[in-house]
Amino acid sequence: MRVTFAAMHLPRLCAAVLTLAASLPAAAQNLADHTYTTTDIEAGARVYIADCALCHGANGDGVDGVDLRRGRFRTVRSDDDVRRVVTQGVAGSRMPSFDLSAAELNGIVAYIRAGFDPSGVAVRVGDPARGQAIFEGQGRCVGCHRVNGVGGRRLAPDLGEIGIARTAAALQRTILDPNAALLPINRPIRAVTRGGETVRGRRLNEDTYTVQLIDSEGQLRSLAKADLREYEVTTTATMRPTSLSADQVADVIGYLLTLRGIS
Numbered sequence: 280m281r282v283t284f285a286a287m288h289l290p291r292l293c294a295a296v297l298t299l300a301a302s303l304p305a306a307a308q309n310l311a312d313h314t315y316t317t318t319d320i321e322a323g324a325r326v327y328i329a330d331c332a333l334c335h336g337a338n339g340d341g342v343d344g345v346d347l348r349r350g351r352f353r354t355v356r357s358d359d360d361v362r363r364v365v366t367q368g369v370a371g372s373r374m375p376s377f378d379l380s381a382a383e384l385n386g387i388v389a390y391i392r393a394g395f396d397p398s399g400v401a402v403r404v405g406d407p408a409r410g411q412a413i414f415e416g417q418g419r420c421v422g423c424h425r426v427n428g429v430g431g432r433r434l435a436p437d438l439g440e441i442g443i444a445r446t447a448a449a450l451q452r453t454i455l456d457p458n459a460a461l462l463p464i465n466r467p468i469r470a471v472t473r474g475g476e477t478v479r480g481r482r483l484n485e486d487t488y489t490v491q492l493i494d495s496e497g498q499l500r501s502l503a504k505a506d507l508r509e510y511e512v513t514t515t516a517t518m519r520p521t522s523l524s525a526d527q528v529a530d531v532i533g534y535l536l537t538l539r540g541i542s
Contacts, residue, residue: 312525315389315401323390348395357406358388402447403529410534442539457518471509
């Protein structure tokens with residue numbers, strides 16, 4: 280997209296966008312491979328009303344420190360953790376064990392992950408430890424992303440607090456279809472100054488008169504649009520769709536949801 284200065288009346292862009300860097304080339308996988316089915320969610324709603332709502336409440340926030348609808352738990356991190364708590368209970372608490380079938384357990388997990396919305400989308404959340412190993416290894420995400428001061432930052436945003444800013448569904452969309460999830464901020468840009476310097480980088484913010492970016496050398500820069508003779512914004516994400524399996528994607532999502540800043 281080429282932007283002419285005569286037509287530039289852009290509103291200030293303040294939102295951040297995740298652009299995960301899993302560099303293994305492959306076509307975007309089917310979203311259905313990474314989610315629970317509508318049947319699972321509906322079955323879970325029935326089990327929840329029958330066995331869980333008495334203590335946890337209709338909205339999932341009846342127990343202190345737990346908000347099931349929003350995915351806030353005391354110790355649970357993955358879907359397998361949810362299944363374990365349901366089947367084994369929690370010693371020293373009011374949480375008993377339940378003898379449920381595998382289909383019923385899947386339903387409970389699906390209903391929780393769908394945010395208590397029977398018509399919603401329930402994204403699978405895997406093991407954070409496995410997800411971190413994939414993120415740092417096979418996925419090669421640290422080549423572009425920074426987490427707690429480690430990794431790149433030129434091509435993609437810092438993910439140190441992504442677990443606060445993004446839901447599991449938003450993370451999944453970005454991993455599987457980066458172009459569809461790409462928002463205006465963090466798009467690659469190319470600018471040419473009136474002096475002839477070509478500047479390439481990742482957009483951080485923009486208003487009517489200036490654009491802030493991190494350039495290809497990793498330097499933070501602010502360019503006045505009046506000093507530019509060319510300015511282009513790329514609408515294609517630098518991240519390519521992942522070739523990770525459905526289970527690996529679930530694990531990476533599980534890891535990303537734990538990134539809530541250094542405590």
